[in-house]
Amino acid sequence: MENLNDTLKLSSQELKNISSTPDLDTEILLSHILKYDRAFLLSNLDKKLTTKQYKEFQKLLTRRIKSEPIAYIVNQKEFYGLDFYVNKDVLIPRPETELIIDSVLNILNVENDQAKRSNNLNISNNLNILDVGTGSGCIAISLAKNIPQAKIHAIDISKKALKIAKINTKKNKVLNKIKFYQGNLLDPISKNIKFDFIIANLPYLSEKQYKYIVEDRQACPLQYEPKSALFAQNNGLEFYIKLLKQVKNYIKNKGYILLEIDPSFENKIIKEAMNILKIKRNQIKIKPDLQGLSRVLIIKTN
Numbered sequence: 486m487e488n489l490n491d492t493l494k495l496s497s498q499e500l501k502n503i504s505s506t507p508d509l510d511t512e513i514l515l516s517h518i519l520k521y522d523r524a525f526l527l528s529n530l531d532k533k534l535t536t537k538q539y540k541e542f543q544k545l546l547t548r549r550i551k552s553e554p555i556a557y558i559v560n561q562k563e564f565y566g567l568d569f570y571v572n573k574d575v576l577i578p579r580p581e582t583e584l585i586i587d588s589v590l591n592i593l594n595v596e597n598d599q600a601k602r603s604n605n606l607n608i609s610n611n612l613n614i615l616d617v618g619t620g621s622g623c624i625a626i627s628l629a630k631n632i633p634q635a636k637i638h639a640i641d642i643s644k645k646a647l648k649i650a651k652i653n654t655k656k657n658k659v660l661n662k663i664k665f666y667q668g669n670l671l672d673p674i675s676k677n678i679k680f681d682f683i684i685a686n687l688p689y690l691s692e693k694q695y696k697y698i699v700e701d702r703q704a705c706p707l708q709y710e711p712k713s714a715l716f717a718q719n720n721g722l723e724f725y726i727k728l729l730k731q732v733k734n735y736i737k738n739k740g741y742i743l744l745e746i747d748p749s750f751e752n753k754i755i756k757e758a759m760n761i762l763k764i765k766r767n768q769i770k771i772k773p774d775l776q777g778l779s780r781v782l783i784i785k786t787n
Contacts, residue, residue, distance in 0.1 A: 490530035622650030
């Protein structure tokens with residue numbers, strides 16, 4: 486049986502055509518089989534796999550060769566420095582979505598500084614935050630870890646997704662800090678509750694985009710993710726327009742709405758937000774992701 490170094494090299498070659506990170510992929514799969522961290526793995530490259538371990542590794546490698554995402558194969562994805570359990574019932578957390586967490590924390594830092602100068606209480610102590618379309622719970626849980634005094638609420642239409650989100654609250658030790666609701670957009674929320682932040686990362690691929698990215702390409706990683714978490718009618722705007730029509734009944738005065746968007750409909754969603762919420766353009770900001778693409782829409786209400 487070949488040693489780990491040889492296994493890594495040969496397997497990485499097999500992944501070169503389907504992955505931009507073949508070495509990393511192979512290391513993650515081997516670490517998962519051996520139950521080592523990658524640092525230990527790379528410092529013990531002379532070790533050999535048992536026959537059973539080799540067979541298990543080959544099964545996982547075959548799945549990866551077919552473009553199945555690593556996160557689904559090992560049931561794990563890191564987001565905002567935390568580990569999340571994921572399976573095919575939820576979308577895999579994206580690095581771009583971390584920008585939502587950064588944006589909320591930046592807003593709070595600015596407003597808390599202003600509150601201190603006015604001798605007011607720290608506003609984080611009375612925060613109500615709502616995460617719509619929570620999926621794996623990555624946004625809600627990351628906020629609960631970083632703003633422990635806030636009251637976090639999270640909604641998803643999928644019972645299976647909520648099951649995964651609850652697993653992740655236990656995994657990240659915030660089980661009692663998040664209240665979950667099952668339902669469509671804001672339907673399950675009482676109108677007696679008002680929020681300082683309403684956050685949504687909803688499906689936003691248009692039919693044309695979905696067909697081009699997923700259906701017209703063989704071995705596309707997105708084919709493994711739930712279509713309901715990716716695709717939306719009305720050129721990707723379907724769920725955001727519905728949400729904006731509901732949101733005015735749930736957001737506090739001078740509250741914030743943060744939406745992860747597709748850069749292609751930036752101008753359209755800005756116009757929709759202005760018309761539906763009766764706000765001015767200067768109440769809307771766009772945060773670009775690391776590639777410079779418009780990614781998070783931030784709306785401050787009147």
